[in-house]
Each structure stands twice: as structure tokens, then as C-alpha cells.
Amino acid sequence: MTLSAQTPANRARLQADLVLRNGPIWCGREDGIVEALAIWQGRVLATGSDAEIAALIGPGTKVIDLEGRLATPGLNDSHLHLVSLGMTRDWVDARPAVAPDLASLLDAIAKRAAGTKPGDWILSRGYDQTKLDTGRHPYREELDRAAPNNPVMLIRTCGHVSICNSMALELAGIDEASPTPPGGLIEQENGRLTGMLAENARAPVWAAIPRPTEEDLVAGIERGGNYLLSLGITSCMDAAVGQRGAFGEISAYHRAKRDGRLPVRTWLTLLGDEGRSIVPQCYDAGLISGSGDDMLMVGAVKLFLDGSAGGRTAWMNAPYLGEDKTTGVQMLSNEDCERQVMDAHVKGYQLACHAIGDAAIEQLITAYEKALAAHPDPDRRHRIEHCGFSTPEQHERMVAAGIYPCPQQVFIYDFGDAYVKVLGPERALSSYPLRTWFDLGLKPATGSDAPVCDPNPFPNFYTMLTRKTWRGTVMDEAQCVSIDEALQAYTEFGAFSQKQEAVKGRLVPGYLADVAVFSRNLLTAAPEEILKDTRCDLTILNGKVVFDRAAQKA
Known part of the structure; x- marks a missing residue:
């Protein structure tokens, strides 16, 4: 004993x-x-x-x-969006399991519109155009017909692409003459808006939607957290606090904890992108990495460097398949990325930045290397969130610098076939190389990026063991791990990614x-x-x- x-x-x-x-x-x-x-x-x-x-x-x-x-x-979902998970559970569910084709998706929006006051927003999330019968994104005119009296925003499952109807675009002040913002996309066909907005181009729409109250945020935290508990998840990372209600999300989390409405241990990642960053306020309040306790702790700073592979906005060195020859969306210049990383690093923050494509990963590793060279800290544990299409040369640099991948293996299950479709098998099959990361000692955690994917851990376990997609496609079987390793990723490595491996993630005396x-x-x-x-x-x-x-x- x-x-x-x-x-x-x-x-x-x-x-x-x-x-x-x-x-x-x-x-x-x-x-x-x-x-x-x-x-x-x-x-x-x-x-x-x-x-x-x-x-x-x-x-x-x-x-x-x-x-x-x-x-x-208890499992640790090392990358999800707890507030969004809770709040979107009241939205129109556009996931393929619920709305498998375009007709059923539009019908669900129409039914919500029928019971909604004219002028009130209808929000929906979860569609994947690669799984729809049409094989394309919905058009704004289709949303117009489904909800002629309400502004509608339909968000792709990845969270990086939105389709808006005409009323939503008008309220956001977006028309055919609107300039495309840096790090964004406003799609047009034949000189007309299709309704598709990607990345930074969606900011005016979010600004037009009424902000949630603090009670809305607390209720979302509570609802999402209770759902996680039903799945065996006792710890999570909220990956970009400040997206809803700016600094108010910090207040909502502390109110939820005070009032006994924070169901799970939560590690807060602060939105750090300039123009919407909450880092200055947090830093002035003394909220740096490690502030808090085992139930609620300030973790890292988050920057977005690119989008999603399935949405063709992850920043790649080589073009996606198709005639447009796009390489995705570069969110930051090298200079801006390095400056913002350096600023957070000097302030004492761990960083956990979104980078999926190999070009974005390259940009982020370089920024981390420069920050660590200028201000050494061998145990800062800067993270690359997702890290989907990293290269062997990048892995060597990550090992040397103490930079860790924080992937979501369930992406292979949910989106692997879409990766093959937009990138081709040679580039897609080896994505999210879990076995490689294990063998290199990079201690990869895992998670769901909920509400991008459902936080249900069992598809995640299944994919770590088999590398199979929901359709049965095997995405490089050599990257499979054992069940012991999969459990370690979901527990001990999740705790390690949050610098809490000495207090949780194992069932040994003295641990939580x-x-x-x-x-x-x-x-x-x-x-x-x-x-x-x-x-x-x-x-x-x-x-x-x-x-x-x-x-x-x-």
C-alpha cells in the first residue's frame, strides 16, 4: 500500500x-x-x-x-472553449449528425426563425461543407429564405468561417465595397457577396451581435462544465478568454467560482491578439501565468496565427488543392508575431498560440526561439495549439527549445477526410503525428477544441488507437499509440501542459x-x-x- x-x-x-x-x-x-x-x-x-x-x-x-x-x-481536455461550449448548446445545432444535408440545415434555421422575434439574431454552429450533400458552403440567399426577418450567422464547425445572411451583413456594415481586412476573407462571386466571411473579416458581425451579460457567461460556464463532468472530464483549458465580453469573462469566471457554479478545474488562456487583447488589463491586475489556485488559474496568452485546414484557412507553405492556389490565411506579419510573443514572454506569461499549417508553425517556432534566446527560461513550456502539419525539422527545433505541441487527435476522426480532400493524401495522412511526438518526448496532451468537436472523449481515444476517421479512412497507422499512452495524453500530459503535473493527472498519494x-x-x-x-x-x-x-x- x-x-x-x-x-x-x-x-x-x-x-x-x-x-x-x-x-x-x-x-x-x-x-x-x-x-x-x-x-x-x-x-x-x-x-x-x-x-x-x-x-x-x-x-x-x-x-x-x-x-x-x-x-x-479525471480527464483533462487541454484545449477547448468552455464559455462557447456552454453558450452554443442553446444555438441551432448544425452538426452533421443533426443536420446531414443542406435542406435539413436550412429547415432547422427556419424553425428557429419561426419562433424568434423579428430582428433578433439567430446563431448556429457545426456545419461542415465537406459532409453536406452539396459539398459546398451555404449561400447567404439560402439563409435569407430560411430566415427573412432575422439576422443569421452560421459558423462552420472549425469556428474560423461564418456564413451570414443579408440582414446580418447589413447590420455589420459589410457590402461589396468593403475592404478585406488583414488576416481575413470576404468572399464574392460574380461581384456579389456569397455571405462567407473568414477569420478577421468576421469582427464587424460579432460587434453587431448584442454582447452576453455576465449572467449569460456564468450560465455558459456552468452548463458547459456540467457537460464535461458527465464525460469524465474534470479539468480543461479555456482557449481564448476574452472573445465574448472582453475582460468581463474574467469577472464571470471568478463569479462562477465564488458562487459555486464553476464545475471543472479551468486553466484560462488570455486572448492576446492586438486590438482585442485582454492581456494589458490582466497584467495590470497582477494576473499572470500561475495566478489563482487549483480550481481556477491564469494559464497562457493566446495569439491566432492562422485558421483551419478543413476551412482552407490554415497557413501552408504549399497551396491547397483547387484552382485558387490559396495557401490559407496568414494572420500576423513576422514582425508583429515576434513582437507580440516577445511582449508576453517578457511579462512572464506562458504562450499557447494557434498554429495549424506548417507555415504558421514555422513562424511561431521562430518567434518562440527568439524570445527564449533573449530571455532564457528553460521551463516556460510555450505551446503550439493544434500543431497539425508540423515537419520533422520543426520537431527537432521544438525539442531543442522546450516547445510543446497541444493537439486534438479527434480532428483526425472528424476532419481527416476533409484534410485529404483539400490537401491530398501525401500531406493529409501524416497530420497530427502523435506517435512521433511521443517518441521525441514532447509530451503531447489532447483535447477537443469544443465546440469545434464534441468533448466526448471516446472518438478521441478511438482515433489515437486506430488513426481512423469517421468514414474509416486510416490516416497513417504508424502514428497510432497504445491505450496507456492515450490515457497518459488525456491525464498526465494534460497536467504537464498546464505546469500542474505535480498536483494532478495521476492517482498517487498527495495528488488531487x-x-x-x-x-x-x-x-x-x-x-x-x-x-x-x-x-x-x-x-x-x-x-x-x-x-x-x-x-x-x-
Whole structure:
């Protein structure tokens, strides 16, 4: 039995608050599997056999029989957007599983419009043009017909492309004469707006939409966080705080924590792009990386360097397939990127910047290298968010500089076929090279980028094990990892990416008692069983049961 550091006299008096028994309990990739786990005052007290842990059970101890179900450290979704996840759950659901073709998508918008006051905004998210029967983005005229009396913004699943109807464009002040902003795209065909806006070109539309109140934000945090708990996710990173309500999101998070409405441990990444950055306000308030506690902590600064591969806006060195020969969207000049990275680095922030295409990754690595050379910090752990199309030469530089990828392997499942379509198999199949990153010691975490993808972890596990897309396409089988490695990515490496690997991500004495219990033993299940027939049955946060599927059904 492994006990936390207590004196012999104290140990004799200790009684666990909670005991999990009749495992298996996966404590960590290097920590092995045990039968039982004891929790005391929100921390792991001891691990061992059923007989060993029985000595810590007293009259006040709650005992949970796992009945052979697998328990693991609580999962850590290392990159999602918690506020957006919660708020978009009230939007029109345009995901392919709900709206598989253009007609059903437009019908869903029309139904929402029928019950909406004229002039009020209709927001929708989740479509993927590569999965629609038309194989293209919807047009603004189609949205006009579905909702003639309401402004509509339909957001692609990636979050980097929007389709707006005529009323939305008019409210945003966008017409055929509008100049395309740097790092943006306003699409026209035959001299007319199609309704498609990408990246920075969408800012006027967001400015025209009424800002959410602080209560709206808190409700979104609570709603999204409770959904994560139902999936076994106890920690997450909110990847760009400040996109909604500017500095008000910081206030909303602290209010949610104060009022007991912050369901999951949250690591805040501050929006840092000039013109909408909240970093100056946070820095003046003393909110730098590491500020806060285990429940709510300021993490990194986020800059956007490009868009998405499926939306053809990720910045690539070579063109996408097609006649337009686009290489995507470069959001920042080299000078601006290096200056903004340097500023945040000098202020003491970790950086976690969005870069998907190989050109964007190159730009970001160079900026990180220059900042680290000028102001060395061997453990700053600057991150590359997504890092989808990195190259072997870039990997070598990342290892040398201590720069870490933070990918979302579920992108392979949801978008892999789209990558093949827009880039060709040679470039697409080797994207998000998880096995390579493991072998190089780059400690890749994983996540969902929700609401880009659903935070449901089981498609993510499935893809890490098989490299298969939802259609069954195998995206370079050599990049598969084992289930132990997949769990490590979702737990210990998630904690490492947040500089919290000494307090969470493993079930060992003294660590935070965050636990996920699954309906199936992931360690022995076939990947297809994990994908289709597994759920989270029980979630424990800080030693307390915060989600119980059986109790919800009762």
C-alpha cells in the first residue's frame, strides 16, 4: 500500500472520506493498476489492494464498489472553449449528425426563425461543407429564405468561417465595397457577396451581435462544465478568454467560482491578439501565468496565427488543392508575431498560440526561439495549439527549445477526410503525428477544441488507437499509440501542459482526488467498443462525487 506522507500516529487515526474498491484503477502510465483507492480531504490518501485499503475504512467512510469498472485520473481536455461550449448548446445545432444535408440545415434555421422575434439574431454552429450533400458552403440567399426577418450567422464547425445572411451583413456594415481586412476573407462571386466571411473579416458581425451579460457567461460556464463532468472530464483549458465580453469573462469566471457554479478545474488562456487583447488589463491586475489556485488559474496568452485546414484557412507553405492556389490565411506579419510573443514572454506569461499549417508553425517556432534566446527560461513550456502539419525539422527545433505541441487527435476522426480532400493524401495522412511526438518526448496532451468537436472523449481515444476517421479512412497507422499512452495524453500530459503535473493527472498519494469511472475497461476493450459502447458512469472532483449516471436515471 502506498500512503501519503503522514506520521505513524496520524496514520493510525486516519479514516478515508471515500474509498473506491474492486477496480481496476489505472493510476498513471508509470504508476500501474491497483484494486482500491482511498481519498481524504480532497487528495489521494493511499492506493493498493482491497485488503490494504480496508484498513482505512471507518464508520464515516463512503465506499464505492467499482464492480470491475475502470477508474482513471479525471480527464483533462487541454484545449477547448468552455464559455462557447456552454453558450452554443442553446444555438441551432448544425452538426452533421443533426443536420446531414443542406435542406435539413436550412429547415432547422427556419424553425428557429419561426419562433424568434423579428430582428433578433439567430446563431448556429457545426456545419461542415465537406459532409453536406452539396459539398459546398451555404449561400447567404439560402439563409435569407430560411430566415427573412432575422439576422443569421452560421459558423462552420472549425469556428474560423461564418456564413451570414443579408440582414446580418447589413447590420455589420459589410457590402461589396468593403475592404478585406488583414488576416481575413470576404468572399464574392460574380461581384456579389456569397455571405462567407473568414477569420478577421468576421469582427464587424460579432460587434453587431448584442454582447452576453455576465449572467449569460456564468450560465455558459456552468452548463458547459456540467457537460464535461458527465464525460469524465474534470479539468480543461479555456482557449481564448476574452472573445465574448472582453475582460468581463474574467469577472464571470471568478463569479462562477465564488458562487459555486464553476464545475471543472479551468486553466484560462488570455486572448492576446492586438486590438482585442485582454492581456494589458490582466497584467495590470497582477494576473499572470500561475495566478489563482487549483480550481481556477491564469494559464497562457493566446495569439491566432492562422485558421483551419478543413476551412482552407490554415497557413501552408504549399497551396491547397483547387484552382485558387490559396495557401490559407496568414494572420500576423513576422514582425508583429515576434513582437507580440516577445511582449508576453517578457511579462512572464506562458504562450499557447494557434498554429495549424506548417507555415504558421514555422513562424511561431521562430518567434518562440527568439524570445527564449533573449530571455532564457528553460521551463516556460510555450505551446503550439493544434500543431497539425508540423515537419520533422520543426520537431527537432521544438525539442531543442522546450516547445510543446497541444493537439486534438479527434480532428483526425472528424476532419481527416476533409484534410485529404483539400490537401491530398501525401500531406493529409501524416497530420497530427502523435506517435512521433511521443517518441521525441514532447509530451503531447489532447483535447477537443469544443465546440469545434464534441468533448466526448471516446472518438478521441478511438482515433489515437486506430488513426481512423469517421468514414474509416486510416490516416497513417504508424502514428497510432497504445491505450496507456492515450490515457497518459488525456491525464498526465494534460497536467504537464498546464505546469500542474505535480498536483494532478495521476492517482498517487498527495495528488488531487479527481477520478473518472467508465462503464467499460478501456485497457482491454477493442477500439470500436470504446467508440460506440462506452460512457462515463461516475466523476469525482476534489474527492466528491459530482456526476453519477445511475443517480440521474433514478
